[in-house]
Amino acid sequence: EAQVTQNPRYLITVTGKKLTVTCSQNMNHEYMSWYRQDPGLGLRQIYYSMNVEVTDKGDVPEGYKVSRKEKRNFPLILESPSPNQTSLYFCASSFNGGDTEAFFGQGTRLTVV
Amino acid sequence: GESVGLHLPTLSVQEGDNSIINCAYSNSASDYFIWYKQESGKGPQFIIDIRSNMDKRQGQRVTVLLNKTVKHLSLQIAATQPGDSAVYFCAENIGAGGTSYGKLTFGQGTILTVHP
Numbered sequence: 001e002a003q004v005t006q007n008p009r010y011l012i013t014v015t016g017k018k019l020t021v022t023c024s025q026n027m028n029h030e031y032m033s034w035y036r037q038d039p040g041l042g043l044r045q046i047y048y049s050m051n052v053e054v055t056d057k058g059d060v061p062e063g064y065k066v067s068r069k070e071k072r073n074f075p076l077i078l079e080s081p082s083p084n085q086t087s088l089y090f091c092a093s094s095f096n097g098g099d100t101e102a103f104f105g106q107g108t109r110l111t112v113v
Numbered sequence: 114g115e116s117v118g119l120h121l122p123t124l125s126v127q128e129g130d131n132s133i134i135n136c137a138y139s140n141s142a143s144d145y146f147i148w149y150k151q152e153s154g155k156g157p158q159f160i161i162d163i164r165s166n167m168d169k170r171q172g173q174r175v176t177v178l179l180n181k182t183v184k185h186l187s188l189q190i191a192a193t194q195p196g197d198s199a200v201y202f203c204a205e206n207i208g209a210g211g212t213s214y215g216k217l218t219f220g221q222g223t224i225l226t227v228h229p
Contacts, residue, residue: 004156033217035219040221041221042202042219042220042221042222043157043202043204043219044219045216045217045218048216058216090156090157092156101147101159101162102147102159102217103159104149104156104157104158105156106154106155106156107154107155107156
C-alpha cells in the first residue's frame, strides 16, 4: 500500500530535549516536505527536499533541522524544542514537487512543556 | 505577502444537497491548485486538482472550478453525504513557471458539516 508513515503519532517532551520525528514513504517520490498545522494558521511548510541531499527552508524553518540521506526517509529534528513548537506536524511526499499530488502522513502531535 | 484564503470558514448542509466551498488566491503566477479533505485525526487527503490552463475539472461527485480572472477557486460536491463532513483546504503551487519547487501554500480551511 502506498503510504507516508510518521512516527511517533503522539509525543510529549520537555523544553530543550532533542527529538526526532521520522518520516518514510514507499512510493519512490523525489519530493518530501514537512508542515506544521496550527489553529487559525492552517498548514505551513517548514522544510522541503527535492531529492537526496537537497533540502531547503520553507516558511517557518526556525528551530528545525532536516536531512535527506536516503530517498525514502526525511526526518524532522528539533535540537532544542520550545513550547511554541507544540503543534501537529505532517510529512508529505510527491513525485516531483508541487505540481503533482502530495500524499500526507497521519500526523504527529507534539507537545513541548 | 501572497496568500490563499477562504470566503467561508464553516458550511452546514443537509444530506443530499450540493455543497460549494470557495477559495480566493492572490498569486497570479500560481499554476496548480489542489483541494484536500482532512478528517479528524488524519492527514490531508487529495480530492482533486486543476492546472491553470483549465477552468473546470470533474471527478467522482466533485468538480473544481477555476476563475483566473478573479482568482477564485471552488469545490463543488454533489449529493453531499455525512462522510463528506471534514475540513477542506485549497492549496496553490507558488513554485510555478515550469519548474517544480514544490511549495504548496494552503488556505486556512472550511469546515463542512453534513446533517443527516
